[in-house]
Amino acid sequence: xxxxxxxxxxxxxxxxxxxxxxxxxxxxxxxxxxxxxxxxxxxxxxxxxxxxxxxxxxxxxxxxxxxxxxxxxxxxxxxxxxxxxxxxxxxxxxxxxxxxxxxxxxxxxxxxxxxxxxxxxxxxxxxxxxxxxxxxxxxxxxxxxxxxxxxxxxxxxxxxxxxxxxxxxxxxxxxxxxxxxxxxxxxxxxxxxxxxxxxxxxxxxxxxxxxxxxxxxxxxxxxxxxxxxxxxxxxxxxxxxxxxxxxxxxxxxxxxxxxxxxxxxxxxxxxxxxxxxxxxxxxxxxxxxxxxxxxxxxxxxxxxxxxxxxxxx
Amino acid sequence: xxxxxxxxxxxxxxxxxxxxxxxxxxxxxxxxxxxxxxxxxxxxxxxxxxxxxxxxxxxxxxxxxxxxxxxxxxxxxxxxxxxxxxxxxxxxxxxxxxxxxxxxxxxxxxxxxxxxxxxxxxxxxxxxxxxxxxxxxxxxxxxxxxxxxxxxxxxxxxxxxxxxxxxxxxxxxxxxxxxxxxxxxxxxxxxxxxxxxxxxxxxxxxxxxxxxxxxxxxxxxxxxxxxxxxxxxxxxxxxxxxxxxxxxxxxxxxxxxxxxxxxxxxxxxxxxxxxxxxxxxxxxxxxxxxxxxxxxxxxxxxxxxxxxxxxxx
Numbered sequence: 001x002x003x004x005x006x007x008x009x010x011x012x013x014x015x016x017x018x019x020x021x022x023x024x025x026x027x028x029x030x031x032x033x034x035x036x037x038x039x040x041x042x043x044x045x046x047x048x049x050x051x052x053x054x055x056x057x058x059x060x061x062x063x064x065x066x067x068x069x070x071x072x073x074x075x076x077x078x079x080x081x082x083x084x085x086x087x088x089x090x091x092x093x094x095x096x097x098x099x100x101x102x103x104x105x106x107x108x109x110x111x112x113x114x115x116x117x118x119x120x121x122x123x124x125x126x127x128x129x130x131x132x133x134x135x136x137x138x139x140x141x142x143x144x145x146x147x148x149x150x151x152x153x154x155x156x157x158x159x160x161x162x163x164x165x166x167x168x169x170x171x172x173x174x175x176x177x178x179x180x181x182x183x184x185x186x187x188x189x190x191x192x193x194x195x196x197x198x199x200x201x202x203x204x205x206x207x208x209x210x211x212x213x214x215x216x217x218x219x220x221x222x223x224x225x226x227x228x229x230x231x232x233x234x235x236x237x238x239x240x241x242x243x244x245x246x247x248x249x250x251x252x253x254x255x256x257x258x259x260x261x262x263x264x265x266x267x268x269x270x271x272x273x274x275x276x277x278x279x280x281x282x283x284x285x286x287x288x289x290x291x292x293x294x295x296x297x298x299x300x301x302x303x304x305x306x307x308x309x310x311x312x313x
Numbered sequence: 314x315x316x317x318x319x320x321x322x323x324x325x326x327x328x329x330x331x332x333x334x335x336x337x338x339x340x341x342x343x344x345x346x347x348x349x350x351x352x353x354x355x356x357x358x359x360x361x362x363x364x365x366x367x368x369x370x371x372x373x374x375x376x377x378x379x380x381x382x383x384x385x386x387x388x389x390x391x392x393x394x395x396x397x398x399x400x401x402x403x404x405x406x407x408x409x410x411x412x413x414x415x416x417x418x419x420x421x422x423x424x425x426x427x428x429x430x431x432x433x434x435x436x437x438x439x440x441x442x443x444x445x446x447x448x449x450x451x452x453x454x455x456x457x458x459x460x461x462x463x464x465x466x467x468x469x470x471x472x473x474x475x476x477x478x479x480x481x482x483x484x485x486x487x488x489x490x491x492x493x494x495x496x497x498x499x500x501x502x503x504x505x506x507x508x509x510x511x512x513x514x515x516x517x518x519x520x521x522x523x524x525x526x527x528x529x530x531x532x533x534x535x536x537x538x539x540x541x542x543x544x545x546x547x548x549x550x551x552x553x554x555x556x557x558x559x560x561x562x563x564x565x566x567x568x569x570x571x572x573x574x575x576x577x578x579x580x581x582x583x584x585x586x587x588x589x590x591x592x593x594x595x596x597x598x599x600x601x602x603x604x605x606x607x608x609x610x611x612x613x614x615x616x617x618x619x620x621x622x623x624x625x626x
Contacts, residue, residue: 033616040614123464151436151465256609263608263615268592270619272585279581295576296569301353302576303346306583 003034010137011042015110018137022112025129036129039136046078046135047246050160051145052153052182057166058192061229063145067109069235075140076108082127082156083115083147110139124155125269128262131159154185159262161255162187162245164238167206169198183209186222187245190238194226220248278312316347323450324355328423331450335425338442349442352449359391359448360559363473364458365466365495370479371505374542376458380422382548388453389421395440395469396428396460423452437468438582441575444472467498472575474568475500475558477551480519482511496522499535500558503551507539533561591625 009017021039024031053059067077103109112134114127127144134142144160146153157163165186189206191199203224210222223241227234249255282288291308294300300308322330334352337344366372380390416422425447427440440457447455457473459466470476478499502519504512516537523535536554540547562568595601604621607613613621 037614037616041611044611260605260609263618264596264605266615267608267618267622268589270615271588271592271622274619274623275584275588276581279584283577292573292577295580296573298354298357301350302579302583303350305576305580306587309580309584310587 003031003038007035007038010133013107015107018110018133019112021133022130025133026114026126032129036132039133042136043132044135046131046139046142047162048131048135048142048144048160049242050157050163051143051166052147052157052163052185053166054168055147057168058229059145059147059166062166062190062192062227062235063143065229065232065235066143066239067103068232069239070141071106071108073239076138078110078134078137078139078142079112079145080127080130080134080142081111081113081145082123082153083113110134110137122269122273123152124159125266125273127156128159128266157185158258158265161249161258162242164188164190164242166190166192167202168193169196169202187220188238188241189222189224190227190234191224192227192229194234195228199226218252220245220252220254275312279309282309282312316344316351320348320351323446326420328420331423331446332425334446335443338446339427339439345442349445352446355449356445357448359444359452359455360475361444361448361455361457361473362555363470363476364456364479365460365470365476365498366479366503367481368460370481371542372458372460372479375479375503375505375540375548376456378542378545378548379456379552380416381545382552383454384419384421386552389451391423391447391450391452391455392425392458393440393443393447393455394424394426394458395436395466396426423447423450435582435586436465437472438579438586440469441472441579470498471571471578474562474571475555477501477503477555479503479505480515481506482509482515500533501551501554502535502537503540503547504537505540505542507547508541512539531565533558533565533567588625592622595622595625
């Protein structure tokens, strides 16, 4: 089937066409540029929300409840679950996804797991391009859920316009937030399992931390929202809070700024991937093999080798 | 002070000169290539051991005990503590390092923390080049300790010849090992806190897992060593086991193969960093700004922008 046919079927609502396009973006070096070229002008409709937090914070349940509430508002929702820490499992977080099966009969919900396997040119670029496909498929909200808070996860979350950090009341949690760099990326905090006795203490600590950041009357003060995802408490309020952030993004000019930064990163990642390919190809040639031999024998250092190889791309 | 003077002082045993060279490699784009060019031919002496495992496994205590035992054998030991998950703390894991102060009066031990701050061109490249400096300073063993098991940590551990994975007997630990990809990178397992009741069960599980891997008579079967780092139990045996792996690396030809792969990666990382710099510089020009504007207005897609920018480096 030609790309054009696939794309028009996807735009007409075909889930199968959508799934195939995503797989091609993830796995096919050949089709990927063409797909992005064709879909890019069709993007810009979706709100992209990132969701992260420590394991056990209840992210999946929260994503589930957000999805239900958004569906009640008539919004079409796509969920991307990204787990960069599982390089060998391919499609990850599948256990948690089982719970999401209640949405399988709902055409307004689409769920996709992204693992590290088969992600040519880096997971954060793949995630960005898959989000682009979902956007062009006219979902209203794309939820990007990541596990853990390593550097890769932080990179991936940059594709989101609004980043929601989910925490649970546990001793030392606010220190963890600082250490893991979550303070820097959070646009909204959710204190989940807020029926626990320590919840108010954590909320207070977070409010203190967020108010310590420099800000003037135009800047965004990161709000803290209490939720109990399992009992559907605080979910509507959380969606309203995220909505306020989305409004602020536009009025402050931050939306355009973030988009610009993301596009620049993507262009760089495309160039770096091409460099990687020419590099690998060149090492197969006799001059590449010569350089390698001299390197291994310490007759040439890595910087001189890089000088010799510059201009290969 | 000129680089040549610094280097000869470092080679004569000056810790100050060593510390300054490492800082330059980490922070100075200008000096870094020159330092690596000069030191690279002097490397190849040190054994590089990687140490990783989940938080709470007792890695730091184990590193401490390994250091004491290696010192008793007359070996000079350098410790690199790398924490990629703390992008904002700069030098990381310092809390644990306090315990290591007992070595401060010992000229045969050198300790250095590497954070993400100021690491031009990526943490794994920095870690590789810092290890190179330590190698050229004639340490016998360089211990590279990482926290956590994200993709960045796995990348960093590739610089080690022997990777030691430290685990503690806790329920579900062996499943964690599989999930986190530790099975793929472990050359030696240490089951620490082996006085705990579940220790033998974990040892058995690990042995089953390691024996499941394909291997012939020439391949390395990952050994499992019980330790109690706090009581100095099993440490000598662990060092002997790592020694066997080092011998196997040479006899199997794997040492050369690993070194080759690491050198190739480093050359690529240097080229990618140069690409990044020309890319950033080009975006400041009027033609770069034009491309950016067209991207933001969706009049140009990222792949076309990459085509337009190819050849900038």
